[in-house]
Amino acid sequence: MDTEKKRYYISVSHHLIQDVPHDSAEFEVMMTEAEMSKLKDKLEDLNQEDENTFKRAFIPFKSADHDEAPQGYNDKLIDVYAYLYEIGDEHTKRTIEGMNILGKMQHTDYNNEGYDDSPFNK
Template identity: 40%
Template sequence: MSSKKTLYVSVSNKSLDAEASMNEQLEVRGTAEELEELRRMLERLKKDDEATQFRAPIPYKSADHDKATDQFNGDLLKLYQAIYKLGTDETKAHIHDRNILNKLQNTDYEYPGYER
């Protein structure tokens, strides 16, 4: 059985570090394979972020229901699910208390103004 290692995830910086910093970071414990998968997820999210940033300055075209935005949102949900799975009790409490997984699963598209 592989030993588990503790690392710190920063979703906003899309980084996985050996030491905690002053910024928001979530503590996770996992095997080398689990942590490598988490690192790949962060890289995928970086690429998704780059794809969606090109849509932001286009004033006449909404990013709602956009493939790039949908991909980013889906990958962000998967990332938080993985962080929750590997997270310490404090990390799990942070994700739970802020209702992050539920918010990522339920978009606000049902509100007025989002009709197709």
């Protein structure tokens, strides 16, 4: 297996990994082929959850905060960012830390403190 790291340009929002710069790239990461393959699998899982969430959006009378589909998407998105954080360089880590996305996405439950009196918290 090739352990040489190559530069890849990642767009989480577009589920893209490319070896040439592109306008939608959010991250520039040095990865081995194995790391790139693992990230590709994670992005494919995220894409599948995105499709599942989209399909559920058309079901009437289903409150989004009581639907499990968005939670599955959030879990996969956290997994992608956590993996990028794990394999990324200091710049990538600082960028993800600056987004403050990992902590926020891990605490999306509508039952969190502050929602106690919400009419939607039933």
